[in-house]
Amino acid sequence: MSAHTTATATASCVESADPACGAPLPVLGRDVSVPLVTGGEVTYAALDYAASAPALQRVWDDVAAYAPYYGSVHRGAGYLSQLSTDLFENSRVTVAEFLDCRADDQVVFTRSTTDSLNLLAAALPADCQVFVFETEHHASLLPWRNARVTYLNAPRTPGEAVETLQRALVERDPAGPALVCVTGASNVTGEIWPVRELAAAAHAHGARIVLDAAQLAPHHPVSVQDLDVDWIAFSGHKLYAPFGSGVLAGRSDWLRAAEPYLAGGGASRKVARRVDGGVDVEWHDSAARHEAGSPNVIGVYSIASACKALTEAGFEGLVEREQQLIRKVRDGLAAVPEVKVLSLFGDDAPRVGVISFVVEGWNSSHFAAALSAEYGIGVRDGLFCAHPLVRTLLGSDPETQGECGAPEAAPGEKSLNAIRVSFGAGTPDEHVERFVGAVKELVRDGAAWNYRTEEGRCVPAP
Numbered sequence: 001m002s003a004h005t006t007a008t009a010t011a012s013c014v015e016s017a018d019p020a021c022g023a024p025l026p027v028l029g030r031d032v033s034v035p036l037v038t039g040g041e042v043t044y045a046a047l048d049y050a051a052s053a054p055a056l057q058r059v060w061d062d063v064a065a066y067a068p069y070y071g072s073v074h075r076g077a078g079y080l081s082q083l084s085t086d087l088f089e090n091s092r093v094t095v096a097e098f099l100d101c102r103a104d105d106q107v108v109f110t111r112s113t114t115d116s117l118n119l120l121a122a123a124l125p126a127d128c129q130v131f132v133f134e135t136e137h138h139a140s141l142l143p144w145r146n147a148r149v150t151y152l153n154a155p156r157t158p159g160e161a162v163e164t165l166q167r168a169l170v171e172r173d174p175a176g177p178a179l180v181c182v183t184g185a186s187n188v189t190g191e192i193w194p195v196r197e198l199a200a201a202a203h204a205h206g207a208r209i210v211l212d213a214a215q216l217a218p219h220h221p222v223s224v225q226d227l228d229v230d231w232i233a234f235s236g237h238k239l240y241a242p243f244g245s246g247v248l249a250g251r252s253d254w255l256r257a258a259e260p261y262l263a264g265g266g267a268s269r270k271v272a273r274r275v276d277g278g279v280d281v282e283w284h285d286s287a288a289r290h291e292a293g294s295p296n297v298i299g300v301y302s303i304a305s306a307c308k309a310l311t312e313a314g315f316e317g318l319v320e321r322e323q324q325l326i327r328k329v330r331d332g333l334a335a336v337p338e339v340k341v342l343s344l345f346g347d348d349a350p351r352v353g354v355i356s357f358v359v360e361g362w363n364s365s366h367f368a369a370a371l372s373a374e375y376g377i378g379v380r381d382g383l384f385c386a387h388p389l390v391r392t393l394l395g396s397d398p399e400t401q402g403e404c405g406a407p408e409a410a411p412g413e414k415s416l417n418a419i420r421v422s423f424g425a426g427t428p429d430e431h432v433e434r435f436v437g438a439v440k441e442l443v444r445d446g447a448a449w450n451y452r453t454e455e456g457r458c459v460p461a462p
Contacts (some may be wrong), residue, residue: 022321025313026057027240028427031244034376037449037460042376045431049238050187050354050422051380053218055302056240062305063242063298072287073297074266088297091304092287098307099232099249100223106252108287109245109300113214116233116248117181119290120210121147123258128177130170131207132386133161135188135344140181140212140233147179154392157345158194162201169205178207184216188386188393188420190326190354191345192216199228210250214238218424219322219352221406221457224250236303240310240425245299248290256285264292310425318425322353324422325432329355332436338362338443342393342418353427356384356420358394359443364417365458370447373460375438377431380420390418 024030033041046054066087071080073088073402092107101107116358121143124130130144133152141151150168155161165180172178180202185192188447195211202209210231213222217234232251237243260267260283267289270282283289310318333339338360343349359367368381383390394416422436450461 003373021200022324022429024321024428025240025309025425026319027054028057028060029054030426030428036376037373045375045377045434047421047423047427047435048380049218049427049443050190050215050236050384050420052208053240054426055242056306056309058309059241059302059305063302066301070298073295075294084297087301088295091300094250094304094307095247097233098311099217100142101226101249102225102251104252105224106255106287107247107249108255109291109295109303110233110248110290111244111296112139112237112246113233114237114246115145116246117210117212118143119248119255119261120179120231120233121145122261123254123290124179124434125177125254125257128179129172130181131172132167132181133164133183134392135186136181136183136386136389137187137212137214138385138387139214140183140210141386143180149200154344154389158197158349162194162197165198166201166205169201169207172207175207176259178202178205178219180207180209182209184211184212184213184222185219185352185354186344186355186386187215187354188350188384188389188418189312189343189345190215190374190422191343192220192350192352195227195229203228205452208251210312215352215354218310221317236299236306239306241302241304241306242299245303247294247303252285255287255290259283259292260291260292262292266295267292268420286376288341313425325427325429326351326353326355328429328432329421329423329436332432332443333357333439336440336443339439342390344393353423354420355422356390356393358418359439362442365453366447366451367442368419368460369451369460370442370449371438373399373451374442374448375434377435377438379435380422382417384418384420392415394418 029046032044034044035041069080069083071084073085089312096107110119117140124147129148131150132141135154152164152168155164182198183193184195199209208230211229213232213234216222218239233248236245265281269284270283273278333341340358344354358364364381368379371377371379451458452461
């Protein structure tokens with residue numbers, strides 16, 4: 001191939017944003033400029049995908065094209081209502097296909113992963129025992145308030161995770177229902193968990209399993225059937241869709257047997273007054289049973305659009321490109337002796353684009369603030385709503401109190417939080433290169449500006 005042909009092919013790759021060619025998918029905000037405290041502006045490097053990924057341009061365009069046709073769902077005889085209802089229900093089919101659901105699985109639309117897991121928690125059979133690792137995000141660690149919960153210690157290898165679960169299941173009362181809740185990929189370390197093996201262990205001991213795929217689904221293909229999980233939960237705003245929508249998909253029997261998550265219109269099939277003055281209600285058996293109220297049709301459609309966009313882009317190319325970005329970041333951080341990357345399973349563990357670390361001699365909030373103010377790089381600092389896991393990785397006292405964000409620690413003081421950089425299908429190479437360069441400069445030269453703690457956040461001093 002000639003040099004001219006190669007250059008033309010490369011240009012075509014960039015223009016088409018084909019991940020197989022190494023180009024990021026177009027996302028909103030990719031050209032936004034932000035001011036620097038040191039003067040001037042720079043294109044914002046959004047490296048906080050684990051909190052919320054930017055919406056794909058494709059998703060935004062699809063929603064904009066639908067917006068003039070917006071109408072009520074399941075409630076109108078008019079054309080726009082019928083169109084919106086079809087779009088809403090077709091989105092359910094799209095999500096089921098994206099997740100490779102079983103034929104009789106239900107796809108319930110919710111507000112988020114947190115909402116999905118709280119819905120499932122409300123649908124647990126009586127006297128259900130729940131098993132959850134301390135390594136979970138609070139969305140999957142905390143919803144099980146009305147169940148008997150067994151919290152499992154953080155494993156240090158995938159094999160240890162399976163063995164820990166097996167031992168706990170052997171000791172449980174085999175007569176009652178049981179549920180295992182596990183993440184697909186850690187929101188702190190990015191490490192991928194042995195979901196298929198954990199599911200096999202759960203089923204071998206008569207338990208069911210729910211997968212928190214909030215961090216896995218945006219980065220990696222997820223098959224309900226291949227992983228053999230009973231339910232899966234994820235959020236639209238991490239899957240390159242806007243805020244406000246989520247999914248709980250999986251087996252229908254517990255959901256049909258449970259009282260509706262919310263009581264109201266849409267969840268009820270028939271409501272009638274009784275002679276004694278009371279009310280009799282017949283609830284739906286379908287997903288509508290747990291979708292009371294006017295549904296978020298735009299949010300649901302945006303999730304379906306994101307599922308289609310990722311599928312059509314080709315996960316093989318997306319995964320390969322993200323692995324290249326991971327190697328760039330990890331190699332760059334490894335070159336700085338003062339940086340300690342947090343990990344449960346070690347350097348060889350498969351992972352998605354989520355990396356947390358601490359820097360010797362730096363308060364993590366101070367470091368994150370300097371990355372933003374002096375380099376235009378947005379990362380996350382704190383305990384990442386996974387307090388037990390981060391404290392375990394930092395070797396801190398598990399009784400020490402902390403917030404989901406940054407603690408009240410001044411620049412230079414020891415902090416019990418970390419820094420998280422995360423990226424995905426929309427991240428340009430330049431953003432991760434700028435990040436690695438900024439880390440090296442800050443460690444070598446220190447911050448160029450003074451910072452102070454203000455309302456719990458480390459911010460540039462005036």
